[in-house]
Structure formats: C-alpha cells, structure tokens
Amino acid sequence: MNVFYEDLPETLKINGKEYPIITDFREWIRFSDMLKSDLQPQYKLEFLAEMFLEDTPDLYTEEGIEEVMDSITSFLSLEALEFPDQYSGELEEVEEFDEKPEEVEYKDATEKKAIYYEQDAPYIISAFRREYQVNLLSVPYMHWWEFRILLDGLSEESQIKKRIYWRTCDVSKMEKKERMEILKIRRSITIPEEEYVSDEDIGNAFM
Incomplete structure (x- = not known):
C-alpha cells in the first residue's frame, strides 16, 4: 500500500468481507487500554463489537474471533505499510541483578516495548x-495510521523519542558507566510486563 495515492483504510477485511470500523486514534488507544483491563470477556466482546460501524463479524466462535483479531492486529501495527512496529513489540526482561547490586547482568530482547x-x-x-x-x-479527528506515522516522524530530540531510545537501545556494546545510566533510566520509565498489551494478549482477551 502507498499512502501517497491510496486512502487510509476505513475497513477491516475478514473472511473476504469488508467491515467499516472506527479509525480515530483515540479509540484505538482506548481499545488497547480495554484489552489490558480486568473486564470480563463478554464485556470486552461488546466493546470490540462497537468498533464496527455497520455489520459485525462473527465474534462468538473460536475461528471467528481468531480471524477478527488477526485483522485487528494487522490494522494496529500498520502491517500493510510494512511499518516498523517498534511501539507494540512484546517486552522481555532486559536486565537481571546478581548478588552484587553494582554488577548488572543484561540481555537484550529481540523486541522491547517502546511506548506506553x-x-x-x-x-x-x-x-x-x-x-x-x-x-x-x-x-x-485523526486516523490511527496518521497518528502512528506522525509519532514515528517526531525528532530524535523530542522527549518521547528519547524515552523510546532508552527503552529499546542495545546496551551490550556500551561502556559500563553509560550502560548503567541507561539501565537506571530504563527501569524508571518501563511498566511491568503485565501492564501492557502484547499480540498474544490481543488474541487471548476474548477467550
């Protein structure tokens, strides 16, 4: 897809059928918050159904919800643009402490959660x-994809881009002093794993 001459998507294609959806960025942030909430699955299904403007796809069979959530995940991640989805990667533990507090063992995850x-x-x-x-x-109004594109395009000097860098940078090749500083910052701005939504959480939220 080329956004220079193609409209941003207003539908989800599920089992060959196009379903018009809400596309404002606020609603997709709210949707992510809903997924990580402690709402019962049936209420989450009702919330999901409200994201569709006209017809609602099958949300009440395992196969149906799987198809819907595949499309939802693709839309959230801007998959059609082959967008570098640094903002929804699954967070993994990035450092561990041994018996000596001043000594830090660390390992970089393939993907780290970049933004909350x-x-x-x-x-x-x-x-x-x-x-x-x-x-x-x-x-x-702002389309979710426009919001994500503009977010990615912010300058590296912006505080949000600095926070993204601190959470995701590879510390393995840094000098010890710099590495310790980055890890200290990272711990202070990183939310525990259970408080964010991974792709797996999206699929499991309605089961």
Whole structure:
C-alpha cells in the first residue's frame, strides 16, 4: 500500500468481507487500554463489537474471533505499510541483578516495548504540539495510521523519542558507566510486563 495515492483504510477485511470500523486514534488507544483491563470477556466482546460501524463479524466462535483479531492486529501495527512496529513489540526482561547490586547482568530482547500511551501521553501531546502544531487534546479527528506515522516522524530530540531510545537501545556494546545510566533510566520509565498489551494478549482477551 502507498499512502501517497491510496486512502487510509476505513475497513477491516475478514473472511473476504469488508467491515467499516472506527479509525480515530483515540479509540484505538482506548481499545488497547480495554484489552489490558480486568473486564470480563463478554464485556470486552461488546466493546470490540462497537468498533464496527455497520455489520459485525462473527465474534462468538473460536475461528471467528481468531480471524477478527488477526485483522485487528494487522490494522494496529500498520502491517500493510510494512511499518516498523517498534511501539507494540512484546517486552522481555532486559536486565537481571546478581548478588552484587553494582554488577548488572543484561540481555537484550529481540523486541522491547517502546511506548506506553498512558504513561507517555504528556510527552506525545507536547511533541505533536511543538513539532506539528497539532493539539491532540482537541483535534476533531485523526486516523490511527496518521497518528502512528506522525509519532514515528517526531525528532530524535523530542522527549518521547528519547524515552523510546532508552527503552529499546542495545546496551551490550556500551561502556559500563553509560550502560548503567541507561539501565537506571530504563527501569524508571518501563511498566511491568503485565501492564501492557502484547499480540498474544490481543488474541487471548476474548477467550
């Protein structure tokens, strides 16, 4: 897909049928929050159904929900653009402490969770306001994909991009002092694993 001459998607294709969906970025952030909440599965299904504007696909069989969640995951990650989805990778433990607190053993995960929308909201809002003159608190509408593209395009000097760097950078080749500083920052801005949504969580939320 080429966004220069193709419209951003307004539907999900499920079992060969197009289903119109809500596309505003706020609703997809809210959707992610819903997935990690302690709502009962039936209420999550009701929330999911409300993301569809007209017909609702099969949400009540294992095969049906699997097809829906595959499409949801693809839409969330901008898969059609082959987008580098650094913002939804599954977080893995990145450091462990041995018996000596000053000595740190570490291992870099293949993917690390780069962004937490609730925690990072002030930094995202301020960066959009400063760099794009867009007020995310009052903008009437912004497509989820546009939001993600603009988020990725923020300058490396923005606080949100620095936070993403601190969470995801490879510390294995750094000098010890720099590595310790990065790991200290990383621990202070990283949410425990159970508090964010992975692709597996998306699939399991309705089971």
